[in-house]
Amino acid sequence: MQRVSKHTKYQLTATVVTAVSFFCICTAPALVESVGPNGSNARIVQQQGLTGKGIHIAMLSSGNARDSHEAFVVSETQRAVLNYDYTGKGTSAASHDTQVAGIIVSQGGPKCPACIGVAPGARLHSARISDGGLSPYTIDRALNDLIVNKGCRIVVTGVQIPATVVAPDGTSVWSNIYDHYAEHYDVLFANAAGNSDSTITIFGDSYNGITTGGLALDDQGCYRIVGSISNAGPTLDGRRKPELTAPAQRQMIPNAAGDSAWSAAGSARGETSFSAPHTAGAAALLMEWALQTATPDDDKSLTIKAVLVNTADPNVLDKSKKPTDPDTVVWHSQRGYGRLDVGHALKLLKAERVRPAAPIQNAAGWAYETLGFYGRHQYVFNGRKNLQLDITVTWHRKLTRYSAISYVQEAPRFNLKVDIKSPNGKILFSEYDANNTLRKARLVLPEDGLYTLEIRNRVYQQDRSYAMAFELTEPRTE
Numbered sequence: 086m087q088r089v090s091k092h093t094k095y096q097l098t099a100t101v102v103t104a105v106s107f108f109c110i111c112t113a114p115a116l117v118e119s120v121g122p123n124g125s126n127a128r129i130v131q132q133q134g135l136t137g138k139g140i141h142i143a144m145l146s147s148g149n150a151r152d153s154h155e156a157f158v159v160s161e162t163q164r165a166v167l168n169y170d171y172t173g174k175g176t177s178a179a180s181h182d183t184q185v186a187g188i189i190v191s192q193g194g195p196k197c198p199a200c201i202g203v204a205p206g207a208r209l210h211s212a213r214i215s216d217g218g219l220s221p222y223t224i225d226r227a228l229n230d231l232i233v234n235k236g237c238r239i240v241v242t243g244v245q246i247p248a249t250v251v252a253p254d255g256t257s258v259w260s261n262i263y264d265h266y267a268e269h270y271d272v273l274f275a276n277a278a279g280n281s282d283s284t285i286t287i288f289g290d291s292y293n294g295i296t297t298g299g300l301a302l303d304d305q306g307c308y309r310i311v312g313s314i315s316n317a318g319p320t321l322d323g324r325r326k327p328e329l330t331a332p333a334q335r336q337m338i339p340n341a342a343g344d345s346a347w348s349a350a351g352s353a354r355g356e357t358s359f360s361a362p363h364t365a366g367a368a369a370l371l372m373e374w375a376l377q378t379a380t381p382d383d384d385k386s387l388t389i390k391a392v393l394v395n396t397a398d399p400n401v402l403d404k405s406k407k408p409t410d411p412d413t414v415v416w417h418s419q420r421g422y423g424r425l426d427v428g429h430a431l432k433l434l435k436a437e438r439v440r441p442a443a444p445i446q447n448a449a450g451w452a453y454e455t456l457g458f459y460g461r462h463q464y465v466f467n468g469r470k471n472l473q474l475d476i477t478v479t480w481h482r483k484l485t486r487y488s489a490i491s492y493v494q495e496a497p498r499f500n501l502k503v504d505i506k507s508p509n510g511k512i513l514f515s516e517y518d519a520n521n522t523l524r525k526a527r528l529v530l531p532e533d534g535l536y537t538l539e540i541r542n543r544v545y546q547q548d549r550s551y552a553m554a555f556e557l558t559e560p561r562t563e
Contacts, residue, residue: 086245087243087358116188118306119335123309124331125424126428127366135206135370136205137190137204138207140238140373141207141210141235141237142204143231144182144185144189144209144210145214146182146242150168150182150183150185152164152166153344154187154339155192155194155339156187156192157190165191165205165207166209167208171226172216173216182211184338184358185358185362186362187338187339188338188363189204190209190366191205191339203369207369212227215244219246224262225262228266233270238372239275241361241364242274242277243358245280245289248284248286253289253290253320253321254290254322255320255324258490260292267386268484273389274291274293275361276289276294276295276361278298279316279357280354280357281314285319285327289357292324292481295393296329298316298317298327298420299315299351300330300360301353302335308331309401309402310401310406311401311403311419312355315355315404317418318419325521327420328394329393329423329424329425330423331360331361332363333354333359335351336350363425366427368386372384372389375388380438382453383434383453387453387551388434391451391477391554392433392434392477393427394554395476395525395555398424399417399422401420403420415525415526433449434451437450438453439555441463442465444467451555453550454551455548455549458544460541460547461542463540464538467534467535468532468534469530469557470533471529473530474528475525476505476524476538476554476555477524477553477554478501478525479551480550481499482495482522497544499542499544500544501543502516503515503539503540506537506539507532508536513526
């Protein structure tokens with residue numbers, strides 16, 4: 086993760102942020118391990134013929150990927166990476182950004198044929214947004230071009246702003262820009278939790294994206310330990326970030342030293358620059374599948390987010406290698422809701438779309454619906470005693486944009502109350518809070534019968550959408 090700091094000479098409109106990049110290198114085997122079943126589990130999705138083909142991903146950072154690298158050669162005339170400069174200083178290949186790009190779209194190479202990225206069929210648009218400083222105008226211009234003109238549906242970012250420089254509480258111009266583009270253009274932002282700070286840093290504090298922490302390997306070669314420098318939540322204003330964790334350590338990926346240069350990157354510290362790309366690639370795989378179906382709304386960024394969070398594996402150890410109590414602790418400040426599992430996520434996305442009111446017989450499914458003011462939706466599940474029920478509901482924060490740096494959050498903010506009731510009407514889960522735009526419940530069902538999920542819009546905002554994902558499974562055993 087590249088760190089940036091702010092020098093305040095004028096108002097925020099004239100903010101300048103100075104960037105210093107770093108990455109860690111260690112000896113390691115191929116990228117194939119981090120995308121395998123003990124990592125983000127993308128390989129099993131690729132084996133089903135999905136590669137992210139047709140999906141465009143933007144990468145914003147202080148440099149560019151080395152687009153001429155053998156890892157990005159698709160054919161004699163096509164590269165997996167396209168470079169752009171929004172600083173006026175020209176493109177600049179950097180190892181950090183070449184490595185991040187490689188985790189997503191690497192095609193492998195003669196030296197490392199197994200080093201295939203998470204979504205090798207996707208197209209990555211590598212955007213340089215810093216020339217020693219960082220401006221919100223530059224980021225806005227880059228996002229507008231990449232999303233509106235280039236068709237990018239996913240954005241991953243290779244820089245962070247330390248909490249001592251700008252408060253990461255979701256109100257900064259940086260987070261407002263990200264949340265606006267996420268909600269207005271239906272784009273999934275795969276944000277990093279950040280490194281070596283006391284809290285989640287910008288851009289990981291944005292409401293509308295997915296924030297990812299970094300995982301290191303345990304003694305059995307499984308990505309199961311939260312890295313020592315992966316920023317823990319909550320955000321400065323108390324929101325539950327990160328949502329996910331993903332592999333960071335020991336990935337053989339291309340670097341910018343030459344067109345055939347490869348290096349092992351990512352250490353046990355869990356650098357989140359190398360974990361967030363897994364989330365971006367996972368989203369691309371799911372979007373590719375969704376675009377092939379006749380079902381509407383399975384490619385929505387909210388649907389993808391709900392499915393990824395609901396299927397996260399909570400069996401993760403904290404930085405001290407202690408269990409994070411997955412059976413009782415749904416969200417943990419270090420691991421979020423758990424480790425990214427795109428194979429599991431695809432299985433859930435392939436399940437039937439469900440609708441309010443009609444009884445649900447399926448053991449898994451998802452929904453994407455719109456609520457009116459003070460609206461209410463009910464979903465009825467046929468449950469069995471001792472089954473585990475996982476439910477995730479999420480929605481976007483909406484902002485009104487007046488200029489590239491001026492935004493006003495809607496008031497009151499669209500906010501949902503989520504209740505889960507047993508067959509006899511007992512409330513098993515209830516949540517309604519002022520900050521979070523995601524609710525997740527994990528319950529062991531106490532009896533056989535019909536369970537009710539009730540989602541209520543408690544404010545007068547109308548025609549606002551949410552996504553829901555659920556699974557009923559046998560209790561997890563170690």
